[in-house]
Amino acid sequence: MPIPFLSLLLFPFFLSLSSAEISSLVGINYGQLGNNLPSPSHSVNLIKSLNAQIVKIYDANPQILNALKNTDLRVSVMVPNELIINISSNQNLADQWVRTNILPFYPQIKIRYLLVGNEIISSTANQTWFSLVPAMRRIKHSLKTYGIHKVKVGTSSAMDVLQSSFPPSNGTFREDIADRVMRPMLQFLNRTKSFYFLDVYPYFPWSSDSVNIKLDYALFESKNITYSDPVSGLVYTNLFDQMVDSVIFAMKRLGFPDIRVFIAETGWPNGGDYDQIGANIHNAAVYNRNIVKRMTSKPPVGTPARPGRVLPTIIFSLYNENEKGGSGTERHFGLLYPSGKAVYEMDLSGSTAETKFKPLPEAETNEPYKGRIWCVVGKGVNMSEVVGALSYACSQGNKTCEPIRKGGPCYEPDSLKTHASFAFSSYWAQFRKIGGTCYFNGLATQTIKDPSYGKCKFPSVTLQG
Numbered sequence: 118m119p120i121p122f123l124s125l126l127l128f129p130f131f132l133s134l135s136s137a138e139i140s141s142l143v144g145i146n147y148g149q150l151g152n153n154l155p156s157p158s159h160s161v162n163l164i165k166s167l168n169a170q171i172v173k174i175y176d177a178n179p180q181i182l183n184a185l186k187n188t189d190l191r192v193s194v195m196v197p198n199e200l201i202i203n204i205s206s207n208q209n210l211a212d213q214w215v216r217t218n219i220l221p222f223y224p225q226i227k228i229r230y231l232l233v234g235n236e237i238i239s240s241t242a243n244q245t246w247f248s249l250v251p252a253m254r255r256i257k258h259s260l261k262t263y264g265i266h267k268v269k270v271g272t273s274s275a276m277d278v279l280q281s282s283f284p285p286s287n288g289t290f291r292e293d294i295a296d297r298v299m300r301p302m303l304q305f306l307n308r309t310k311s312f313y314f315l316d317v318y319p320y321f322p323w324s325s326d327s328v329n330i331k332l333d334y335a336l337f338e339s340k341n342i343t344y345s346d347p348v349s350g351l352v353y354t355n356l357f358d359q360m361v362d363s364v365i366f367a368m369k370r371l372g373f374p375d376i377r378v379f380i381a382e383t384g385w386p387n388g389g390d391y392d393q394i395g396a397n398i399h400n401a402a403v404y405n406r407n408i409v410k411r412m413t414s415k416p417p418v419g420t421p422a423r424p425g426r427v428l429p430t431i432i433f434s435l436y437n438e439n440e441k442g443g444s445g446t447e448r449h450f451g452l453l454y455p456s457g458k459a460v461y462e463m464d465l466s467g468s469t470a471e472t473k474f475k476p477l478p479e480a481e482t483n484e485p486y487k488g489r490i491w492c493v494v495g496k497g498v499n500m501s502e503v504v505g506a507l508s509y510a511c512s513q514g515n516k517t518c519e520p521i522r523k524g525g526p527c528y529e530p531d532s533l534k535t536h537a538s539f540a541f542s543s544y545w546a547q548f549r550k551i552g553g554t555c556y557f558n559g560l561a562t563q564t565i566k567d568p569s570y571g572k573c574k575f576p577s578v579t580l581q582g
């Protein structure tokens with residue numbers, strides 16, 4: 118008797134839950150690659166004030182996990198890349214990792230996702246690739262041993278796992294990983310009902326082809342641009358959906374049409390170098406607010422390949438992180454400055470109307486910079502490290518350092534800083550078009566102020582277009 122009664126009562130309730138009440142969870146990536154970031158407990162308060170529902174960390178830092186006690190946040194932790202090979206071949210090590218890093222906090226803390234490594238298959242091939250899925254299996258097994266069933270195990274990957282992503286229906290995993298890594302991984306994700314954790318940044322394809330891809334299409338702002346996939350017939354209104362669906366089609370091609378996707382990272386840089394376009398506060402706020410609006414809409418929007426499906430999404434990132442390598446944008450994905458001050462207002466619950474936010478600054482870098490750019494020694498860097506960078510730069514290219522040799526026009530004043538700045542500019546001017554960067558391990562920075570003097574002319578970079 119009670120059973121039909123209950124199911125009668127519950128069934129319509131669940132129906133309405135799934136169609137109208139459910140939306141995708143939205144969270145924040147809490148990266149810690151900065152030497153000036155607030156404490157874990159202060160950070161957790163900031164995360165709460167952003168109304169995040171999930172927080173993802175890149176390790177299992179016990180101070181952060183302690184700070185997350187007594188919060189309602191769902192948590193994603195990570196097995197560091199370095200441990201994957203050993204864990205893959207040793208169940209005791211997997212058990213030990215879970216015992217040390219998860220058990221003390223579970224179930225008080227809502228640990229729900231456990232990623233084994235970060236973008237492993239984006240770096241150069243090594244043994245770690247082939248240890249990845251075995252390590253995921255061992256970690257899952259350990260969780261089961263300890264009676265932990267609510268934690269989904271996965272790994273994050275970037276778009277470069279695909280060899281083809283256009284049109285979306287042509288999405289295909291790279292040949293070097295399709296059979297040896299992706300197929301067993303998808304089998305694992307399917308068997309354990311886990312997610313495919315994907316890092317998706319429309320910023321990068323847009324910024325490398327901003328002539329053909331419209332900015333509005335990348336920012337979810339376009340009202341009239343659509344792209345119809347000629348094979349699937351699906352109609353796209355933004356670049357994000359195209360990218361996500363290309364991965365969905367790649368999974369389908371390997372025989373896994375149903376694995377849920379989880380957006381482990383997405384975002385837009387609020388700043389960058391002079392040679393990077395579209396990285397500004399205006400665009401970052403527009404992108405992140407639009408994606409939050411989309412993900413929190415009820416019922417869920419999904420993507421053209423999976424309309425109406427939830428797509429949990431974790432924005433990258435909480436802070437601008439000053440110790441991240443690479444070009445300037447890498448250090449400018451934060452919703453917050455390291456001081457804790459907002460770069461722009463955000464409400465990850467999606468319940469603040471756009472009109473309630475203060476006006477945004479104009480987007481000033483949406484076109485390529487038109488003047489000349491030089492690459493010089495950054496402020497306050499360690500000058501003993503500059504020595505090595507100088508000799509590296511001089512060893513590359515053609516006559517890179519001729520003018521700073523004794524008797525050359527740039528020899529005087531004989532200062533390490535001036536010589537290194539010349540070498541950096543000279544190196545960058547020759548190598549930028551083939552991917553060389555003005556970075557030198559953080560020792561170099563771009564400038565639009567010509568460092569030339571007298572007869573000493575510094576080589577410069579000019580962007581085309």
Ligand SMILES: *[C@@H]1O[C@H](CO)[C@@H](O)[C@H](O)[C@H]1NC(C)=O
Binds near residue numbers: 199200203
């Ligand atoms: C992996 O195991 C080897 C052999 O026991 C050990 O030498 C190495 O330090 C371990 N690596 C890590 C990152 O723990």
Ligand SMILES: *[C@@H]1O[C@H](CO)[C@@H](O)[C@H](O)[C@H]1NC(C)=O
Binds near residue numbers: 198239242246
């Ligand atoms: C192998 O790749 C992983 C990431 O994919 C990286 O963390 C690790 O340092 C690499 N190991 C070697 C020996 O190159």
Ligand SMILES: *[C@@H]1O[C@H](CO)[C@@H](O)[C@H](O)[C@H]1NC(C)=O
Binds near residue numbers: 283289
């Ligand atoms: C589809 O992908 C393949 C590689 O997987 C590529 O060679 C081909 O050019 C792509 N098709 C289109 C129309 O881009």
Ligand SMILES: *[C@@H]1O[C@H](CO)[C@@H](O)[C@H](O)[C@H]1NC(C)=O
Binds near residue numbers: 341342
């Ligand atoms: C879309 O609208 C924008 C702004 O109204 C306009 O500049 C653009 O030409 C339109 N594009 C197309 C493809 O209709």
Ligand SMILES: *[C@@H]1O[C@H](CO)[C@@H](O)[C@H](O)[C@H]1NC(C)=O
Binds near residue numbers: 306373374375376377
């Ligand atoms: C796993 O694969 C089977 C066969 O393709 C499919 O029926 C099922 O829906 C899949 N489950 C998940 C969670 O992807």
Ligand SMILES: *[C@@H]1O[C@H](CO)[C@@H](O)[C@H](O)[C@H]1NC(C)=O
Binds near residue numbers: 499500
């Ligand atoms: C500067 O770099 C050198 C060489 O790497 C290192 O030995 C030294 O400790 C550094 N100095 C400071 C102040 O960080």
Ligand SMILES: *[C@@H]1O[C@H](CO)[C@@H](O)[C@H](O)[C@H]1NC(C)=O
Binds near residue numbers: 514515
């Ligand atoms: C150096 O000069 C050679 C011969 O002129 C040329 O092929 C090469 O591309 C140059 N290298 C760079 C970095 O410009």
